[in-house]
Amino acid sequence: MSGMSKIVKTISSIAFPFVMIYGLYIIAHGHLTPGGGFQGGAIVASGAAMILVSYGSVWTMGKVKEKKLSILESTGAIVFIGTAILGLLFAGVFFNNFLFDSNLIFNIVPVKGSTVGILNSAGTLPIMNFAVGLKVVAGLFAIVLVMAYATTKMGGGKK
Amino acid sequence: MNDILSILINHSPALIVAVPLFGAFLTPLVGMINDKIRNIFVIFITLLTGFFTVILVNEVFTNGIKTYCFGAENPSVNPVVRIFFEIDGMSAFMALIAVILPIVAVIYSWGFAKEETGQSKYYTLILLMTAGILGMVLTGDMFNFFVFLEITSISSAALVAFWTNKKNSVQAAFKYIVISSIGALMVLFAVAIFYGQYNALNMAVIANNIGFGFLDKIALVVLIAALTMKAAIAPMHMWLPDAYSGAPSPVTVVIVGTTLASLYGVFRVVFTIYGKQFLTILRSFGDFAVTPSLLIGVFIVVLAVLTIVIGVFMALKSNDFKRMIGYAAVAEIGYMILAVGSAISTYFIPTGTTTVTMAEHGKMALTGGIFHMINDALDIGLLFLVAGAVYYATKETSLNKLGGLSRKMKYTTVFFLIGLFAVSGLPPMNGFASKLIIYQSTYQVNPILAIVAILCSIMLLAVFVKVFHSAFLGPEISSTKNVKEVPKSMLIAMGILAALIIFFGLFPEFVITNIVEPAKNALLNSSEYISAILGGV
Amino acid sequence: MMTFNIPYIAVIGLILVGLIAVVFKRNLIKIVIGITLIESGVNLFLITLGYRENSIAPIYTSSPGGLMSLPVPQALTLTSIVIGVAVLALMISFIVHIYRHYNTLDASKIRGDEE
C-alpha cells in the first residue's frame, strides 16, 4: 500500500487522537463501565490501523519498527504476569488481588449495590487492564503492520 | 531451607506454567542482547521448569492429588468459582513427558538453528508451546483446557511453518491449524453445553454432577471427536505426517508432546469426567456386563487397529525419511489407544458384587498403554532428531539421495540404531518393555489384536531397516561426499534421549512401579479426583 | 418449550453455515471464513446461555437495579474472541505464503511434494 490521497491522510490524522483518547478511556474505566483492556486496546489498535491504511505500510514501517512494537508487547505481558507473581510474593497465591483493600493504590472498597463508581478501586484490576491494553495495542498493530508490509513487498501477490 | 522448599512445592503448579510463560515474554528482549545469552537463558528456563515439575511430581506421587487455586487462599468450593489446577498421577506423568521434550529440543536447537533467522521468535514459540502443554495436562478446568489447547496449537502451527520457503511446511501448517482450530471450537462447544447444563466449568464439579442424557452424549461425542482429531487417530491422521515432516526436527519433538497431551485429554474425558456414567450397567449376562464403556472400548479398539495398520502401510510406501517417521508415529499412537481401548472393554461384574470392575489383564493393558506414551515420546523424538541431524548435514531427507552416512556420522548412526530398536520393539530398549505388556494383555482380550500388533511391529522394523540400509550403509553418493558429524549440542540432545531409552529398557519394573502405576491408579479412581476439589461430597 | 429455544436454533444455524463452507468449499479463504463463522456461532451460543429474562448487564455503576444476566459467559466469550483473532491472523499469513508458492487458492490443487 502506498498511501491514499491527501484528504484521507488529513482526516485520519485529525481523527486519530480522538480514537486514541476514547480507547484509553475504555481501558481506564474497565472495572467500572463496559469495556476493559482488550476492548480499549482493540479501539486504539484500529486507530493505528487507520493511520496505516491512509499513509501506507512503507511509510508507517519507517516510523514504527515492528521490533519496537515487539518490545512494547513483551513489556505489557511481563507487567501482566508480573502483577500475578507479585500476588504470589505478597499474598501467597498466584493471581491474588493483593492491592485490593490494602493501603496502597486502587484500594477503595466500593459500596455494595448500585454506585457511581470510584476510579481508585478494584486493586490489581486496573493495572492488569492497562497491561493487557498495552499488549493488545502493540500486538494487533504489529500483526496488521507486518502483514501489510510483507504483502506490499511481495508485490500484491503477483509473483 | 525446608521452608523455602515447602513453599516452592506448594506453588509449583502455578510456577510450572508461569516460568515458561515469563521466559517466553522475556526471550525477545534477551534476544536483542546476544544470541548466546539468549540460548543459555532459554535452556535455563526449561531446566527451571523441569526442576519445578520434578518436585511437583515427587509431591504428587508421595502425597496424592494436589490442587492449586488461582487468586484466593481459601476459595469457596460451593460453588467452585475460581480456576483450579488439579494434579493427579496421570497429570504428573504427562507433565514429566511434557518437560523432557522441550529441554532436549532447546539444547538440540542451539546447533540446529544456528544459521536460521528469527531465532528469538523460534525460542519464544517453543517456550510458549511448553507452557501450553503443561497447562493442558495440569489444569482442572474445562475452559482453561481450551485456552491452553489453543496456545499449543497456535504456537506449534507457527513453528511448523518455520521454513516458509518450503511448500510442504506451509501447506502442512495451514492444514494443521485448520484441523486444530476446528477441534478447539468443538471443545469450546462441549464446554458451552456443560456450562449450560451444570453451570460449572470445573472438571471435578462436572464429573460429580454429570448424568448421561442426550446433551451429555452430544458433548461426549464432540469432545472425543475433537481430541482424537488432534491426537491424530485414524481417520483424522492425515495432518500428522505432513506437520511432523514439515516442521524443523526439534519442533517436531515438542509437537509429539502436544499430540500426547490431546490423547491425555481423551483419557481425562473418558476416565474422569464420564468415569461414573460409563460404569452404569445397561444389561448383564452372568459376570459379563454391557456398559457404555464396553461400547466405547470396542469403538476405540477398532480405531486403534485402523490407525496402526494405516500408519505402518503408509510408512512402507513412503520414500522420505521424516515422513516415514511421521507415519511410524501414527502407528505408535495406535498402539497406545489399542491398549487403552482393550483395557476399558474388560469391565466385568465380580461374583457377589453389583458394581463393575476392570479385569486384571485390562489393568495390565492400561499400564502398558500409559507406559507406551512416554516410550513413544522418547523413541519418535530420538528418530526425528536423527532425521534432523541427517538433514542438517546433507540438506536432504529423501532416501534416494542419501547413502553411506555411517562412515561420516558415527554417533548419529548409533543413535539411529537405538531409535530403530526402540520403535520396533526389540529388546533391550524401552519399546520392547511396553509393547510386550501390550501384546500379553491384548492377547487375553482378543488374540487377533495381539497378532495384528506384533505383525505391524515387525513391519515397522522392516521399514526402518530399509532406511538404515539405504541412508547409513552402502556407498557414498555425490550429495553426501562432504558430510561432517553434527555439532556437539545436537549430539548431547540425542544422547539424553538415547540414555533415557536404554534406562527405561533396562529397568522397566522401576519405571512402571514409580511412574506408571500411580498414573494408572489415578485414571481408574475418578471419585478421588472429584473429592480432592469438593472435599468428599 | 420450543419457542423459547429459537435463539439456540439460530446459533446452530450459524454454525451449520460455517460448516457448509468448511466442508464443501475449496477456496482457502472461504474455508477460513467458514471457520470464523463457526467460531462466531459458538461464541453466540455461550452468550445466549448467559441470558436471564428481564435482566440488566452485570455492571453496578449507576445501574437501575434488578436481576443481572450471567457474567461468566461474557468473560469466556471475550477470551474466545481474542483467541479467534489470533487464529485468524495466523491462518491468513499461511494463506499468503501458500499463494506465493502455488499461485492458487484452490484446496484441491494444493498438495505437498509427495502424496
Place this chain on the structure above:
Amino acid sequence: MSKRNFAAVIFFTIVAVFLFFTALMMHPFGIFDEDNQPEMDDHIIDNSQTETGANNAVTGVVFDYRGFDTLGEATVLFTAVAGVILVFRRLKK
C-alpha cells in the same frame, strides 16, 4: 456428485440433525428453574464488589476470578504476533 462429496453430505446431515436436537434440548432460553439456578454466576454477581472491588462484574471475572484464563488469552495473542512475525521474517541473514 463425486463419492467424496456424497460422504460429506451425509456427514453434514448427521451433524446438522444432532446439533438441531441439541438446540431443542438446552434449557429454555433465559429461564432458570428452581432446581437449575446458576449458582456460580449468582455468587459472582453478589460478591464481585466485595471480593474484587470491581463494579463491572465481567471485568471482575476476566481479571480476578478467571484471571488465569486471561493470562492464557494474552499469551495466545502474544503467540499469534510472534507467529506472524516469524512467518513473515526475512529468510536470509
